Amino acid sequence: MTADCPEHLLLRQLFDRAVEVADPIRSLAAHLPPKPAGRVVVIGAGKASARMAEAAEAAWGPCEGLVITRYGYARPCRGIEIVEAAHPVPDAAGVAATARMLDLVAGLNADDFVLALISGGASALLCAPAGGMTLEEKQAVNQALLSSGAPIGQMNILRKHLSRVKGGQLAAAAYPARMLTLLISDVPGDAPGLIGSGPTVGEAATAADAAQIAAEWQIPLPASAQAALSQSGVLAPEDPRLSKVQNLIYAAPSQSLAAASALAEAAGLKVISLGNDLEGEAREVANTHAAEALRLQAARKPGDAPLLLISGGELTVTRRGKGVGGPNAEYCLALAIALQGAAGIHAIACDTDGIDGAAEVAGAVIGPDTLARAKAAGVAPADALAANDAHNFFASIGGQVVTGPTLTNVNDFRAILIG
Known part of the structure; x- marks a missing residue:
């Protein structure tokens, strides 16, 4: 991921918090x-x-x-x-x-x-x-x-x-x-x-x-x-x-999202939950979330707190191409395409088990510069999406989130930061 971006560091901290509270070594003995x-x-x-x-x-x-x-x-x-x-x-x-x-x-x-x-x-x-x-x-x-x-x-x-x-x-x-x-x-x-x-x-x-x-x-x-x-x-x-x-x-996912939301609120964000049980085709959900993020951004007034749209669940991918991908990376790729470089919007989508689909990668992060970075790297976002090749796309622009084994699994974690 782009380690020099403070928004991406914050999003990664939220994801890490969601994983942390679901670690069995912390939570199982009480039950x-x-x-x-x-x-x-x-x-x-x-x-x-x-x-x-x-x-x-x-x-x-x-x-x-x-x-x-x-x-x-x-x-x-x-x-x-x-x-x-x-x-x-x-x-x-x-x-x-x-x-x-x-x-x-x-x-x-x-x-x-x-x-x-x-x-x-x-x-x-x-x-x-x-x-x-x-x-x-x-x-x-x-x-x-x-x-x-x-x-x-x-x-x-x-x-x-x-x-x-x-x-x-x-x-x-x-x-x-x-x-x-x-x-x-x-x-x-x-x-x-x-x-x-x-x-x-x-x-x-x-x-x-x-x-x-x-x-x-x-x-x-x-x-x-x-x-x-x-x-x-x-x-x-x-x-x-x-x-x-x-x-x-x-x-369960609800507990992890609640912990991440509390951390976000402590950082001064206004959190809006889109649900902990979302299903559907990753690219279609991404299009819906992009439209909602743009709508909410347009309605913001000077001095308003940054917004965080948070969601969980399990999205799916219908395999159309021969690329290397997963639902979280494909969601991020489709989201970046739909946002078209909108200023002030960053997002993360990762699987809490550290493995997103067909690669040893948890997911990806995007920001306003994602499409520009892709152009500079000579990769076409639309072609990557058509080939279900989101992991290779983000590998080429430094947008992958790699955690290694997290030793837990409470499904997908998605967060969109709107400044």
Whole structure:
């Protein structure tokens, strides 16, 4: 990012604050009960799950267990085994680790206790293809979903019905043991069943609904996937095997946005929330936000406090080109094009897990000089947008935000500063 710009430094501080309050090492222990007597098994998956396991052991001491996280996101634990696997497209390491997790909870009895730690990313990291699906077929379906522009809720319904572990099936494998699932929400609306495709939460949507989603978003399903849908093991919400499970969301986008908003207000900004649960095509949302920013700027009077438009949620990208991009970078690129260098408007959009789409980049920042910098660098913003190549665009002009693994995941963070 452009480190010499005070507006961009402020926006980065707000983003960092949003990430900080969702760090499991700071927030998880308060939601743990005293460590139960008897056998305790800790399981989990997601981009924040290793950090969650680290926090659990900080409170409870060494524990038996297995947690799957993204490559590069492991944390030191004394008893819980941390396995790294691929995200957002699953790999053989995830398949093998998921099979071991199912074996670990098999045979537990009613006196045993399971702590499940689930965060965004578990949909890919927990991988147990249903029916006769191969890993390669599962990868192809997942890649098609990621490129389709489908909302996360619909993506995860299809994922559940093509899995042997999602949609409550992980909880069923541990039944009749007692289970507490602690969740970090990365989904608009904070529905527990959408976080990581709900491995410990029942699902009301049927296999027929899943097939309709595949048809609507033009997701090719091989014969093995169609067969898997006809034999779906997803649990209905009222299934008795879920009766021993308590699902608790303890960290969510709303909390992170509130913390960033408080910091902004302390810095003298007037904060306007656009919502913590926005969905939609990144470029279209950017156009709407640009129009609102210009409208509000035109209405400002001399002496008015600077404005901050803040929002969260999960935007999507329909892949049209062959570039390297993600919804946050594409949002920023489309926003810059729509603003056309408007003076006094700066913005940031980043994924709180540090990974935006197809690159090890959290997102991007823009300002009034973004298009001029692009012209000087010889890159065409409209061409980059058409090719879904936002990450390369911002790499060429110094507009990337790179954090490395943040060890948490409360979805997208967007802020537009209007001076």
